[in-house]
Amino acid sequence: xxxxxxxxxxxxxxxxxxxxxxxxxxxxxxxxxxxxxxxxxxxxxxxxxxxxxxxxxxxxxxxxxxxxxxxxxxxxxxxxxxxxxxxxxxxxxxxxxxxxxxxxxxxxxxxxxxxxxxxxxxxxxxxxxxxxxxxxxxxxxxxxxxxxxxxxxxxxxxxxxxxxxxxxxxxxxxxxxxxxxxxxxxxxxxxxxxxxxxxxxxxxxxxxxxxxxxxxxxxxxxxxxxxxxxxxxxxxxxxxxxxxxxxxxxxxxxxxxxxxxxxxxxxxxxxxxxxxxxxxxxxxxxxxxxxxxxxxxxxxxxxxxxxxxxxxxxxxxxxxxxxxxxxxxxxxxxxxxxxxxxxxxxxxxxxxxxxxxxxxxxxxxxxxxxxxxxxxxxxxxxxxxxxxxxxxxxxxxxxxxxxxxxxxxxxxxxxxxxxxxxxxxxxxxxxxxxxxxxxxxxxxxxxxxxxxxxxxxxxxxxxxxxxxxxxxxxxxxxxxxxxxxxxxxxx
Amino acid sequence: xxxxxxxxxxxxxxxxxxxxxxxxxxxxxxxxxxxxxxxxxxxxxxxxxxxxxxxxxxxxxxxxxxxxxxxxxxxxxxxxxxxxxxxxxxxxxxxxxxxxxxxxxxxxxxxxxxxxxxxxxxxxxxxxxxxxxxxxxxxxxxxxxxxxxxxxxxxxxxxxxxxxxxxxxxxxxxxxxxxxxxxxxxxxxxxxxxxxxxxxxxxxxxxxxxxxxxxxxxxxxxxxxxxxxxxxxxxxxxxxxxxxxxxxxxxxxxxxxxxxxxxxxxxxxxxxxxxxxxxxxxxxxxxxxxxxxxxxxxxxxxxxxxxxxxxxxxxxxxxxxxxxxxxxxxxxxxxxxxxxxxxxxxxxxxxxxxxxxxxxxxxxxxxxxxxxxxxxxxxxxxxxxxxxxxxxxxxxxxxxxxxxxxxxxxxxxxxxxxxxxxxxxxxxxxxxxxxxxxxxxxxxxxxxxxxxxxxxxxxxxxxxxxxxxxxxxxxxxxxxxxxxxxxxxxx
Numbered sequence: 001x002x003x004x005x006x007x008x009x010x011x012x013x014x015x016x017x018x019x020x021x022x023x024x025x026x027x028x029x030x031x032x033x034x035x036x037x038x039x040x041x042x043x044x045x046x047x048x049x050x051x052x053x054x055x056x057x058x059x060x061x062x063x064x065x066x067x068x069x070x071x072x073x074x075x076x077x078x079x080x081x082x083x084x085x086x087x088x089x090x091x092x093x094x095x096x097x098x099x100x101x102x103x104x105x106x107x108x109x110x111x112x113x114x115x116x117x118x119x120x121x122x123x124x125x126x127x128x129x130x131x132x133x134x135x136x137x138x139x140x141x142x143x144x145x146x147x148x149x150x151x152x153x154x155x156x157x158x159x160x161x162x163x164x165x166x167x168x169x170x171x172x173x174x175x176x177x178x179x180x181x182x183x184x185x186x187x188x189x190x191x192x193x194x195x196x197x198x199x200x201x202x203x204x205x206x207x208x209x210x211x212x213x214x215x216x217x218x219x220x221x222x223x224x225x226x227x228x229x230x231x232x233x234x235x236x237x238x239x240x241x242x243x244x245x246x247x248x249x250x251x252x253x254x255x256x257x258x259x260x261x262x263x264x265x266x267x268x269x270x271x272x273x274x275x276x277x278x279x280x281x282x283x284x285x286x287x288x289x290x291x292x293x294x295x296x297x298x299x300x301x302x303x304x305x306x307x308x309x310x311x312x313x314x315x316x317x318x319x320x321x322x323x324x325x326x327x328x329x330x331x332x333x334x335x336x337x338x339x340x341x342x343x344x345x346x347x348x349x350x351x352x353x354x355x356x357x358x359x360x361x362x363x364x365x366x367x368x369x370x371x372x373x374x375x376x377x378x379x380x381x382x383x384x385x386x387x388x389x390x391x392x393x394x395x396x397x398x399x400x401x402x403x404x405x406x407x408x409x410x411x412x413x414x415x416x417x418x419x420x421x422x423x424x425x426x427x428x429x430x431x432x433x434x435x436x437x438x439x440x441x442x443x444x445x446x447x448x449x450x451x452x453x454x455x456x457x458x459x460x461x462x463x464x465x466x467x468x469x470x471x472x473x474x475x476x477x478x479x480x481x482x483x484x485x486x487x488x489x490x491x
Numbered sequence: 492x493x494x495x496x497x498x499x500x501x502x503x504x505x506x507x508x509x510x511x512x513x514x515x516x517x518x519x520x521x522x523x524x525x526x527x528x529x530x531x532x533x534x535x536x537x538x539x540x541x542x543x544x545x546x547x548x549x550x551x552x553x554x555x556x557x558x559x560x561x562x563x564x565x566x567x568x569x570x571x572x573x574x575x576x577x578x579x580x581x582x583x584x585x586x587x588x589x590x591x592x593x594x595x596x597x598x599x600x601x602x603x604x605x606x607x608x609x610x611x612x613x614x615x616x617x618x619x620x621x622x623x624x625x626x627x628x629x630x631x632x633x634x635x636x637x638x639x640x641x642x643x644x645x646x647x648x649x650x651x652x653x654x655x656x657x658x659x660x661x662x663x664x665x666x667x668x669x670x671x672x673x674x675x676x677x678x679x680x681x682x683x684x685x686x687x688x689x690x691x692x693x694x695x696x697x698x699x700x701x702x703x704x705x706x707x708x709x710x711x712x713x714x715x716x717x718x719x720x721x722x723x724x725x726x727x728x729x730x731x732x733x734x735x736x737x738x739x740x741x742x743x744x745x746x747x748x749x750x751x752x753x754x755x756x757x758x759x760x761x762x763x764x765x766x767x768x769x770x771x772x773x774x775x776x777x778x779x780x781x782x783x784x785x786x787x788x789x790x791x792x793x794x795x796x797x798x799x800x801x802x803x804x805x806x807x808x809x810x811x812x813x814x815x816x817x818x819x820x821x822x823x824x825x826x827x828x829x830x831x832x833x834x835x836x837x838x839x840x841x842x843x844x845x846x847x848x849x850x851x852x853x854x855x856x857x858x859x860x861x862x863x864x865x866x867x868x869x870x871x872x873x874x875x876x877x878x879x880x881x882x883x884x885x886x887x888x889x890x891x892x893x894x895x896x897x898x899x900x901x902x903x904x905x906x907x908x909x910x911x912x913x914x915x916x917x918x919x920x921x922x923x924x925x926x927x928x929x930x931x932x933x934x935x936x937x938x939x940x941x942x943x944x945x946x947x948x949x950x951x952x953x954x955x956x957x958x959x960x961x962x963x964x965x966x967x968x969x970x971x972x973x974x975x976x977x978x979x980x981x982x
Contacts, residue, residue, distance in 0.1 A: 029558045030565070030621050031609065039553035039637065046554065062530035063537065067520045068559075068611075068642055068658050069581070072588065074521070076596040086588040090560070091599050092611065093584045095646040097563065097577040105567040108582050108608055117599055118522065120559075120583065120611070130521050140833060146530060151559055151642070155586040167559050342631060 003354055007288045012232045013160075019282050020161045023291045023355050026278075033159040033166030037275070040355060043299035045169070045275060049149065051201050051296075052171065052273070055193050061145040061173060066127050068151075069118040074126035077251040084218020085122045088155040090166075092118040120153040125219060125244070125270055128174045129252040136176060136266060138257045143186075144176040162279035163236075163491050170274035176266045178256065180245070183267035184222075187243040190271040191224045194239040202277065203294040203406040204228045204284045205414055206238055207437075207486065209462025214446045217270075221245035227461045227486070229414045230283040233435020235461045235488035238280055241271035279491070284410050285379075291356030292378050294406050295399040300336035302328065302395060303357045305348045307364030314339060317363050320388075324361075324373075327392050333399070353378060358402050359395065379406055420484070424475045427487070431456045437488050439467075441481035443474035452476055458487040494845055498779045503723045504651075510773050511652045514782045514846045517769075524650040524657030528766070531846060534790035536660070536766060540640065542692050542787075543662065543764070546684050552636040552664060557618050559642075560609040565617035568742040575709020576613045579646040581657075583609040611644040616710060616735070616761055619665045620743040627667060627757060629748045634677075635667040653770035654727075654982050661765035667757045669747065671736070674758035675713075678734040681762040682715045685730040693768065694785040694898040695719050695775045696905055697729055698928075698977065700953025705937045708761075712736035718952045718977070720905045721774040724926020726952045726979035729771055732762035770982070775901050776870075782847030783869050785897050786890040791827035793819065793886060794848045796839045798855030805830060808854050811879075815852075818883050824890070844869060849893050850886065870897055911975070915966045918978070922947045928979050930958075932972035934965035943967055949978040 005018035020026050025041030037045065053063070069092060075082040096112035099105075121127065128146075135141060149171045159165050173190060177183040191208055198204045211223040220242035228238045246265040249255070254266045285292040295301050304325065306317040318339060325335045336357070338348055345362065352360055362374040373391065376383045379402050386394060417436030421427035430438050442448060442460065452475075453459050463485045472481045496509035511517050516532030528536065544554070560583060566573040587603035590596075612618065619637075626632060640662045650656050664681060668674040682699055689695045702714040711733040719729045737756040740746070746754045776783040786792050795812050799805040809830060816826045827848070829839055836853065843851055851867040858864055864882065867874045870893050877885060908927030912918035921929050933939060933951065943966075944950050954976045963972050 027622065027625070030562055030618065031558045031560050034558035034560060036558065036622055037556040039555050042555045043553065062534065064530050064533045065528040065642075065660065067522045067525035067527065068644065069522050069525060071521055072599075073596060075588070082588075082597055086590075086597050089586065089588050090583045090609075091585040091588065092581045093599065094582040095580070097566070097573075097580050097582065097610070099577075106563060106573055106577050108563075108584065118581075119588070127521065131518065131527055134518070151556075153559065169556065 003290065003350060005288070005290070005354075008231060015286075015288070016279075016283060017161060019286050019291055019354075025282070025291075026161050028161075031166070033156055035161055035165050035167075037169075040299060041278060044281070044293065044297055045278060047297045047299065048197075048201070048277060049171070052193070052197055053149075055197065056147050056171075056173065059145075059189060059193065061147045061175075063148060064146045065148055065150070066124050066131065068121055070121050070124075070127045072117045072119055074130060075119065077126060078219045078247055080247075081125065081219035081251075085154070089122060090120040090153045090155055092120065121150070122152055122154045123270075123272075124148070124150070124152075124172055124174065125248050126252075129248040129254060129268070132174075132176055132266070133252050133254045136254055136256050139178050139259050142176055142178045142256060142266065143182065145173075145186075146175065147171055147173040160279075160491075162275055162282070165275075168275050170272050172270060172272040175269045176249075176254070177269070178258065178264070178267070180267050183269050184243050187222070187224055187241045187269045187271065190269070191226065191239075191241040194241065194271075194273055195226050198226060198228065198238055198277075199407065201294065201296045202281055202284075203296075203403060203410060204238070204280055205407065205411045207462060207464055208466070209464040209486065211240075211462060212446070212449055212460045212485075214449055215460065217242045219244060219247050221247065225462050227488075228280050228284065229417055229437055229488070230280070230491070231286075231413060232283070233417050233489075235437065235490040236276070236280050236283070237461070237490065238277060239271070239273035242269060244268035244270060285406055286356070289381070290354035292406065293356040293358065295358045295403045298356070298358055299334065300357050301334045301399055302336070302359045302361060303348075303352045304335065304337045304361045304363065305345050305352070306337075306339055307345050307362055313365050314341070316365070316368055320368060321363060324388070324391055328395055331392075331396055333395060358399060361391070377402060379409075421475060422472070427475050428456055431458045431487070431489060435489060437461070437486050439484040440475045440487055441472035441483075442485050443477045443479035443481055445477070448474060448476045452487070457489050459490055461486045461488050461490060494781065494841060496779070496781070496845075499722060506777075506779070507770075507774060508652060510777050510782055510845075516773070516782075517652050519652075522657070524647055526652055526656050526658075528660075531790060532769060535772070535784065535788055536769060538788045538790065539688075539692070539768060540662070543684070543688055544640075546688065547638050547662075547664065550636075550680060550684065552638045552666075554639060555637045556639055556641070557615050557622065559612055561612050561615070561618045563608045563610055565621060566610065568617060569710045569738055571738075572616065572710035572742075576645070580613060581611040581644045581646055583611065612641070613643055613645045614761075614763075615639070615641070615643075615663055616665065616739050617743070620739040620745060620759070623665075623667055623757070624743050624745045627745055627747050630669050630750050633667055633669045633747060633757065634673065636664075636677075637666065638662055638664040651770075651982075653766055653773070656766075659766050661763050663761060663763045666760045667740075667745070668760070669749065669755070669758070671758050674760050675734050678713070678715055678732045678760045678762065681760070682717065682730075682732040685732065685762075685764055686717050689717060689719065689729055689768075690898065692785065692787045693772055693775075694787075694894060694901060695729070695771055696898065696902045698953060698955055699957070700955040700977065702731075702953060703937070703940060703951045703976075705940055706951065708733045710735060710738050712738065715956075716953050718979075719771050719775065720908055720928055720979070721771070721982070722777075722904060723774070724908050724980075726928065726981040727767070727771050727774070728952070728981065729768060730762070730764035733760060735759035735761060776897055777847070780872075781845035783897065784847040784849065786849045786894045789847070789849055790825065791848050792825045792890055793827070793850045793852060794839075794843045795826065795828045795852045795854065796836050796843070797828075797830055798836050798853055800856075804856050805832070807856070807859055811859060812854060815879070815882055819886055822883075822887055824886060849890060852882070868893060870900070912966060913963070918966050919947055922949045922978070922980065926980060928952070928977050930975040931966045931978055932963035932974075933976045934968045934970035934972055936968070939965060939967045943978070948980050950981055952977045952979050952981060
């Protein structure tokens with residue numbers, strides 16, 4: 001490992017941080033818990049955003065922007081909501097600085113104190129429902145299908161790049177409906193969109209399920225989740241979709257006149273995925289040599305590295321590369337040509353391995369003579385010599401093959417890390433030694449859930465949507481149960 | 492004016508607000524000075540963003556994301572910068588709420604006070620240069636060409652939708668260079684990109700120029716600006732591009748080892764345009780019937796309205812419209828078909844006039860028989876009957892014609908509102924009565940500039956880049972001057 005990164009076996013958390021920092025995804029900042037997303041990381045995030053945004057629009061949603069700041073009193077309107085978020089709110093109390101009367105620098109101007117403090121949004125249900133109140137009068141105004149791409153702030157004590165940061169980026173959809181059925185259908189539709197995106201673009205298999213009451217979003221009637229499994233056997237909640245019932249409509253008094261001229265409360269959903277997905281991408285696919293970015297999200301799908309000893313050779317190679325590149329780009333393939341002369345080919349090979357570029361093509365003077373290129377796959381680290389003339393036919397299928405292969409590999413890891421436990425001793429043994437998802441019976445009580453969490457650090461990731469009914473007994477209490485739920489330690 | 496909007500002649504500011512609110516661009520929010528950008532407004536902003544983003548990337552820039560919050564002490568590092576922004580900073584002092592011990596609601600937890608207060612970024616030079624310090628060691632690390640699309644907060648006392656809001660959206664480019672020449676070239680390049688975008692997409696003619704010292708960005712060596720003229724004769728600063736010299740490099744101690752192995756301070760630029768441009772779009776093109784959105788930025792370029800008396804008629808029309816729509820969409824034209832049955836065609840005509848959709852096509856049963864449609868232009872409010880079969884050939888050219896025509900109309904207004912003043916009496920008369928741009932000689936001193944501003948509310952919008960040298964005397968002081976500058980009252 002010439003790249004000075006920890007191996008997964010040695011130190012998984014350190015390996016993760018090394019990849020994020022050294023591959024140029026993100027960096028620490030001067031503000032505790034806030035990160036800088038660097039250009040390479042941001043380019044991946046943009047690709048994620050573009051795919052999701054297209055899906056949101058195709059299902060009738062529109063983007064909008066609501067204020068960053070929320071009056072403090074709004075949080076108290078919905079009892080569970082404030083309970084869930086009050087402890088992690090960044091609070092704006094003043095609106096002006098002044099020169100320090102004692103000398104240098106600036107201090108907060110004590111005369112510029114806000115009458116009511118403002119909270120930097122940790123999520124936007126309250127400010128949005130306070131706005132929807134003005135937008136909704138009649139059934140004709142429904143549904144409202146709005147999404148926003150935004151930054152939010154939750155004051156976290158322990159942070160990790162992408163996985164848990166004080167400021168993070170996400171999209172939050174907030175919809176309003178005339179009926180519960182329609183709102184539930186929306187909640188499920190968005191969960192499906194998330195799952196499809198994660199599996200087909202991120203190449204991360206996910207399990208769709210419902211959260212238990214104690215793991216629900218603060219203010220939700222039902223929280224749906226998509227759960228992924230990382231290589232270290234820990235789960236990651238990849239996205240959530242909430243059926244909010246009429247909780248926010250009641251808290252903000254949002255009623256509409258129905259077709260039957262009755263005044264009814266509106267039904268709500270909200271749903272979001274965040275830059276946390278970047279962490280999953282690293283942890284599901286990366287290896288000890290660096291990132292592996294699935295082709296459909298890779299900023300560069302192909303990198304071309306020239307092998308040359310002098311300017312003449314480089315000029316000849318570049319001429320050929322320009323042809324190749326143009327032809328591949330015409331197919332919509334994202335190609336990067338790295339002809340910098342201050343780094344050796346070996347250094348570049350390492351660099352693009354670290355950055356996880358799916359396909360690397362190397363071309364030297366001998367290749368020009370013979371009409372060949374060397375094609376290396378990042379996922380399998382295999383190399384082949386190809387006829388240059390076949391690139392145009394073979395690169396796109398290769399990228400698709402890598403995409404599929406990454407998904408299958410991740411699915412295999414998940415399957416190998418999925419266990420069934422029928423008694424608590426075995427359950428504890430799996431959680432302590434092997435990790436992964438554990439399918440087990442649970443009696444449905446918050447008490448049992450809390451006890452298991454306390455004793456094993458494993459939480460119920462979800463009650464899977466597609467699980468069969470099955471009679472059993474709770475691994476902890478021995479009480480009867482109708483369905484297995486999925487336990488795991490989680491990020 | 493059935494739409495219940497003020498006319499420009501009656502009350503220009505009210506007309507502006509009516510258009511923004513009633514056409515669905517934006518709304519007020521519960522937080523003083525912060526707005527909600529509604530879906531229709533946001534769709535225009537997305538189109539602006541996509542065009543600009545493409546141009547930034549084509550000139551080698553990459554997007555990234557830096558923290559929303561900036562340590563207070565960072566502002567004091569650059570003396571002019573803190574002077575410029577200290578008075579309008581939103582300050583985060585606490586990071587937790589708690590239940591109000593006196594009863595209901597939540598209060599700020601006094602024990603959760605930050606050691607150092609954090610400022611919500613009003614602009615990001617300080618946090619970014621503090622980061623660049625870690626990224627730049629050698630000339631090999633330069634240039635850094637980064638942009639971010641972000642929200643910023645400046646605590647404004649008097650706000651107006653889009654034109655001046657407490658929170659606004661913008662892009663801010665921040666680049667680092669090895670030489671002053673390269674940084675100046677970057678500053679000029681970005682100004683050109685802005686001007687090209689504004690003229691070719693917004694259809695707003697702009698004047699490129701330099702700001703006077705007193706109007707410069709806080710911390711800049713030179714500020715370039717693009718200035719537009721609104722229909723009421725007031726100027727609007729549409730975007731700025733700053734050459735920052737080595738000011739921030741020195742403030743944050745950012746040095747690089749040159750090719751000659753000497754330690755040198757880095758040269759900087761920053762440049763930005765914001766949601767303010769939305770205000771210009773409204774004010775330059777709108778008329779007393781509503782918005783007029785230039786086709787290249789219009790979320791819908793064409794709206795099709797069916798004229799029908801019953802479901803059978805609607806079904807027949809819809810069948811035909813689907814063909815038309817498909818053919819137009821295949822050309823990349825953005826088409827909206829409004830077949831809602833709860834609003835009359837007349838209501839829809841009004842609505843899409845208000846929203847400024849460039850082209851409206853109406854189709855009724857008689858049109859089906861005759862193979863015709865009614866095509867209405869929003870800019871000229873003219874209507875024509877076209878053969879249905881010609882739509883495919885004629886719509887795209889019509890959109891281009893509207894685009895050009897809007898630009899020419901705006902240019903004509905600007906030319907008619909551009910004046911030359913050679914003495915102060917005439918100058919005051921123009922500013923007081925006609926408004927517009929006034930080209931006048933100025934002695935180059937901040938004192939004269941301040942006096943003129945105090946007496947007439949007119950400021951120097953810019954020292955135009957392309958103005959000829961011309962001997963003259965300052966309208967105020969009578970001292971010699973070599974070039975006319977442009978004065979105007981401004982937003």
